[in-house]
Amino acid sequence: MNARPNSAPVPAEQVFDWLDAEAARRVEAGLAHRPQPRGATPGELDLAGDDYLGLAKDKRVAGAAAAAALRWGAGSTGSPVNNGSTELHAELEHELARFCGTQAALVFSSGFLANLAAVTALSGGESAIVTDRHLGASLIEGCRLSRADVAAVAHSDTAAIKHALATRRKARALVVTDSVFSVDGHLAPLAELSTACREHGAGLLIDDAHGFGVLGDGGRGAVQAAGLAAEPDVVTTISLAKALGAQGGAVLGPRRVIRQIAETARGFLADTRLAPSSVAAALAALGVLKAEPELPGAVQACAVALAAGLRDGGLSVSSPQAALMSVRAPSAADAANWAARCAEQGVRVGFLRPPSVPDGVSRLRLTVHARLTESNVDTAVKVVSASAPSAATS
Ligand SMILES: Cc1ncc(COP(=O)(O)O)c(C=O)c1O
Secondary structure: OOOOOOOOOOOHHHOOHHHHHHHHHHHHOOOOOOOOOOOOOOOOEEEOOOOOOOOOOOHHHHHHHHHHHHHHOOOOOOOHHHHHOOHHHHHHHHHHHHHHOOOEEEEEOOHHHHHHHHHHHOOOOOEEEEEEOOOOHHHHHHHHHOOOEEEEEOOOOHHHHHHHHHOOOOOEEEEEEEOEOOOOOOEOOHHHHHHHHHHHOOEEEEEOOOOOOOOOHHHOOHHHHOOOOOOOOEEEEEEOOOOOOOOOEEEEEOHHHHHHHHHHOHHHHOOOOOOHHHHHHHHHHHHHHHHOOOHHHHHHHHHHHHHHHHHHOOEOEOOOOOOEEEEEOOOHHHHHHHHHHHHHOOEEEEEEOOOOOOOOOOEEEEEOOOOOOHHHHHHHHHHHHHOOOHHHEO
16 A cells, blocks of 8 residues: 555645645636526527437427426436336337337436446456547446456547457457547448447447437438448447437347346446436427428538538538537637637537547537528528637638
């Protein structure tokens, strides 16, 4: 055991002094985080949220949530095995699996937990995990918790994935990827990854948080679009809090995969189940998506139009393949100030700074939703371009 440099007891009020030093360092680096609470009816153009189909406030969805809270209660009252599982949860799992074409589904209280549970339950000390370096935060946490040998290779580099699979030291292997990378909105080469997995006897776990509801036939997601949803070696995770405008997450895949997660993952077993109102909201939103299959196409067209407008103004914009894109900012402080100037002019945009960006480049993060009009897009282009720091235009 290491000796402490000074073994005199630290007074209670100084125990957390190091937190202030860390906070001061974040302020100096432009990385302090100040959530800006919004009102119920903000009156701003929303290019920051992940409500891609504009369903969070849809009366059919919000109304279903309210009715379910009155009927089933405000909370689920327990973990999955202790009173928390209702017929509503079972219905949502059935409907999600049917919609996406998988054998089974399991609903979680968040997409974050769905990822933690899926990665940990499908790996372990006897496994190797191979990931892309631009992986989303919840998958990274899952890999850290997994006890597996983890190799994170260069972004979108299937050859590097193959090499890591071929040289692994563990018999079992899992390739873990986002479908749509949440910083720039790029698609992973899912078909290539599936082939690589087949060549090396690995499972493929795909986080379709940003593809579900936006890509694939009628919004069935990027995994369905790649023809992989029903494959025996492919597992998909989704968030119910993005295109469905609700809350929660799910894992979809072969029945035995779902059984393994439901019977072993602490992120499932030791967590109070998703509130009935959120389950009902997700079910209602799924109903809207089925009834209005044109919504996903509208989102994609809107993203392409917004990116083109911003690029015409000289900004460095990623090429969105779903509903989100990023615009490069000269520094972390510039990104935060740029977003604040947009908000002052009625356009709410997100921004990303280290450690949320894998390459250390700060960015604005813009999302679109299906209800945006052409005039909304024009306004957004004007405001974002006019508020840009001079070093952001090429
Ligand atoms: C790629 C990705 N996966 C998972 C999540 C987590 O989903 P949830 O917000 O439902 O916890 C997010 C959240 O932003 C995400 O961007």
